[in-house]
Amino acid sequence: MDNPAKNLKPKSFWQRPEGVTGLIFLAALVLGGGYLFVTYLPVLVSLAQNTLYLALMLAALGAILYMVLDPKMRNLIAYGYKSVMRWITGLFIQLDPIGILKSYIEDLEDNLRKMNKQITKLRAQMHQLRELIHNNQKEIQTNLRMASKAKEQDKRSVVILKSRKAGRLKESNMRLEDLYKKMEVLYRVLTRMYENSQILLEDLKDQVAVKEQERKAIRASHSAMRSAMSVISGDPDKRAMFDAAMEAIAEDVSEKVSEMERFMELSATFMDSIDLQNGIFEEEGLRMLEQWEKEGISKLLGDEKELLLLQANSDEDVLDLDSPAARPQTRNSDSRTNQYDSFFE
Numbered sequence: 001m002d003n004p005a006k007n008l009k010p011k012s013f014w015q016r017p018e019g020v021t022g023l024i025f026l027a028a029l030v031l032g033g034g035y036l037f038v039t040y041l042p043v044l045v046s047l048a049q050n051t052l053y054l055a056l057m058l059a060a061l062g063a064i065l066y067m068v069l070d071p072k073m074r075n076l077i078a079y080g081y082k083s084v085m086r087w088i089t090g091l092f093i094q095l096d097p098i099g100i101l102k103s104y105i106e107d108l109e110d111n112l113r114k115m116n117k118q119i120t121k122l123r124a125q126m127h128q129l130r131e132l133i134h135n136n137q138k139e140i141q142t143n144l145r146m147a148s149k150a151k152e153q154d155k156r157s158v159v160i161l162k163s164r165k166a167g168r169l170k171e172s173n174m175r176l177e178d179l180y181k182k183m184e185v186l187y188r189v190l191t192r193m194y195e196n197s198q199i200l201l202e203d204l205k206d207q208v209a210v211k212e213q214e215r216k217a218i219r220a221s222h223s224a225m226r227s228a229m230s231v232i233s234g235d236p237d238k239r240a241m242f243d244a245a246m247e248a249i250a251e252d253v254s255e256k257v258s259e260m261e262r263f264m265e266l267s268a269t270f271m272d273s274i275d276l277q278n279g280i281f282e283e284e285g286l287r288m289l290e291q292w293e294k295e296g297i298s299k300l301l302g303d304e305k306e307l308l309l310l311q312a313n314s315d316e317d318v319l320d321l322d323s324p325a326a327r328p329q330t331r332n333s334d335s336r337t338n339q340y341d342s343f344f345e
Helices: 017-039 041-049 051-069 071-090 095-150 155-221 224-233 238-272 285-296 304-312
Strands: none
Touching: 017 041, 017 071, 071 095, 095 155, 155 238, 155 285, 155 304, 238 285
């Protein structure tokens, strides 16, 4: 699979849920401040006529200009504003990346169970389809032999009847062979997604277990005040960097889980549209699968997507449905690095 850290693009504050809250509050502050200024403008003008009040007003204006123009003070105010907006948003929405990842772990475990059932059902359908194609092929040969014998006996009507029946079965088998190819694509993709998702789940569990303890240590050694002082001095805020990395992992996992669920829905629609008893299937299921084939790189499969499509359409690479499903190797201490370690480098 691709290294997700290569395409890491951290969301800005305004792109996050707390950014929406911040925009609402900022708009309210601007509108409220403007309304109060217009309402109390005569009072301000009256106060400005008094030297003492004028001095106080100029001092307040100077303080505001200082906060706006001084980079350190501006960073501190921005940090405080973002922290407050995040706290307010957190009252209604789950913002903790660790908590979000834990919910994705549950989703992945549930999806893996469903995907395993889909793979089993698809394998059974493919076995039935191969049997149907094989039986049709035997019937074609039987009808052709009967047509040949009838021709020798000069039974023209029997020749026509058996030849036409063999022709119809050939056409049916051609459509069924095309359907089998599409089912093979589905099977190869589902099994590889299943394997990669198992690895993803293992990596995710490891990251949550390790980073949850690491975050506690970081928060214990980097208090909110210390983070604020780091922002003022222009140094990187370790707490913010850690949270940004965890949020990037959550974003990557979200995309992969969404892709997994979307393909499962696609495969379920495709499989439900097939009526093997009558040898028919709906074109909508095929269209959805073909559309997925034409789409770009898969987050879960990476460059493997093109390889899987080539294998499914190759006459040389024959799929063995009787072989046991491949299982990803479990990771020990040194055999495989976690795919999300690079987010913290």
